[in-house]
Amino acid sequence: MVGRVKGLLSTSAALFASERSARNVVWNLLGGVSTGAMMFLATPIYVSRLGLEGYGIVGLWLVLQVMIVLLDMGMGVSIVRAFAGAEPGQAGDRYRRDLLRTMEAFYWAIAVALTVAFALSANWMATHWLESSALSSADVAEALRLMAIALGIQFASVLYANGLSGLQAHGKMNALQVAGNVLRYGGGIAVLLWRADLGLFFVTQAVVAALQMLATRQVAWRMITAPGYPRAHFRLDLVQPLWRYSAGMALSTLAGVSMANADRIAISALLPTGELGKYAVAFTAAGMLQLGVQPFYRTFFPRFAELIAAGNEKQLRAEYFRSCRLLAAFVIPIGTIAWTFAPELLVAWLGTHEETVASVFRWLLIGVACSGLLWLPAALQQASGWTRLHASMMAGALVLGVPVMLWAIRTVGTPGAAAIWILHGVTGITIELWLMHRRLLVGDLMEWYRLVLLPPLLLTFPVTALSWWAMPSALGRWLVMLWFAVTCATAILLTLFVAFGRNRGDRALTVAESSTN
Template identity: 35%
Template structure:
């Protein structure tokens, strides 16, 4: 458990820092580029997410297989062959990805997007460079999946946090001292993406035993042996990525580019909250996989409920603060009253959807650890069939707010329908405990404390005192929410007794 705790803490440290890098500089980007050009940054993030479809399930397979093939303190001899085999696919696919986006840059600029101030030529050129940036960073995900499978989260997060800082802070120097244009922005992202992929590859290979590395070869049997699971992952990714990006795709096609910029601003906050949940998935998925493969049912059951309570506390406390104080958060962050007023309700809807998505993360991790992908494929397919017409109608009616409704509705369906279906096969008899002990108490506690804080706090201004007051509400909400989760509360009390006993 000590190693798992270290990995979780490393993940949180890395994700919190990356979330900070992801949101801290956004107001400065908007000031330098303008909201319309920032809409292209939002488009880049969507293309980056869609590019995961080209992964073909290789990253997820590498994560799971390295977790399964790690015995004691040593890797199975076949692990290096697995990495080398997929490498022969990863880098050519990255080149193909850059070419596809370059070929699509003119059609996107001329027939899909609706810029008002940017010229079509500059828009197309920015998209072409955007493709290079996405393609060069894309292989890093494959290698970090390998580090996650080896449970080397400290190294993984050091890489991700370091390059997030270089990317987020470094581009400001480019914008303010070299060229305040979206073209310069994209070139910097391309350079940092290449460096990140090469660094991640180097670290993963250094962690392999020397005899494994020296004999690593492309072996077709590695593709055959993992093909079924990879196919399931690919189907899940294709459907889930399309679902996640559907709101931005429809919004970019039906509304002015500036509205995509505003939506991207709100999504930056929601994505920052999502980073508070991702560390648990990254640390627990390989551990779930190992326990499933070893048949340790009781240990898996205990870890499943304890970890879900931890996720519920993080998701509920963060979401409650951002939903109740959403307008204040945007104003404190950007200083833009108009943006705060416009995005207050869409942000609350997006945050609610992100919280629900976070709550289903660990049930999904258990499905992957068990090699069961059909339920998620079916759920995503149904959501996509009904979500597309709903999204088109909602965006036509309500613009940015309509796009936010899709994300919430989809995740509400997963939370209320897919999770119960999962518990009919995995963790049978544990559904009521999942809802009424793991999930609901932290949610109720978080909502109660934040509403109480809203009632007593004065109107927040853009100053240090308001930020401190908001931080105090957040800490109290997190504490009360944690104490309302029974297994987590017992764990906290036990740790306190141990520390008090050792100090005396």
């Protein structure tokens, strides 16, 4: 029995390349799963209580939560690197405290400016931008002002979360995230079940954001403070060395956030708020796949940087391909099966069939799955200090995709907005990978397609087809979800077995190498 447990742990560590990587992926997955689970449970209630127009405003809030990341100008990633790279002991903690105190001034100044600017523009947005027939302009404006307060607090909270990430405190960081999600979505559900009031909903979100920010701040400061340590000081000289890398990451973030949110911004300007609500529901569903991708990036980005700094190209190549294969073993089966069972899944989730939502969901899944596979190649580029390629590809997808998207919206309606995602995803796993492998891991492009892309595709298609053929026609909502989960688990486990289960010598070598790193 003990031998089996040890074998299981060794295999798990090999899959993730090290015990630390496995632990960090698990913690980040728990955080992502909690977010997805709460979104899954809350969205049908939000839609039923607020209507599609009201949920359209909530969808706008979700968009803006992502877009405010632009305001940190790449400093968030720099803080993670700076905290992680600081020397151990009191000297390192002093550096971290002074840096955190300095960055607090910048982040809170931006948070206040964001809140004031957004609140002042609420009336104009409610009158001239957002079209609503079920909600009055005054109600929309009030909701936007309350939304502004929540957004400002959420922006400031990101600073402390980045500090915890840099300290490798993934357990604490994700525990706070899970608690925040429970309060955020649970509180939203409770308020809406009591009273379907959009303003009251955003009051709840602002209060929860404040509580989560205060808790995260307390934990971050406590981890770098001890009795007898000197007080933290504002030191502008600590920020100056970070700006160069931050500028490159800021351009990448700007291109990524703009590209990722252009679809919903276009719909909010061109179509009624009800259509934005439909698109937001589909985007929420497709975005759950993206939540499963982020933990891999958060885990392997610093690992790639560590190996590059050590000059260990052989191990870097092995871990790059291993991590990409592991990610593809999850993304491709889930994306393919969700696409196939899209109508049944959405009915089981929402309790009603909406053709537009199902169509948008399917188109988005293609783009999200393709772009999700690109996260680890992008992490390798950024860990190498090469931020230009990924930023340029996203900017290109934005420049080319916006005209195509606008034409598609006018031609086919709401589903046309997904065109920009498909363009980004397809060009990413073709052109960007080709360009990347001309500079990094030269000559390995076809190996990536052979090892990463081909096995999960070949294994998922027959599993999906068999499941579709065997699925009973009169399953209840929860049984549909269970059927989907079992199908996904079967395809994922089969892919993992074929990709990793047969090569025991490679696993043993990986564990041995990991123990020395």
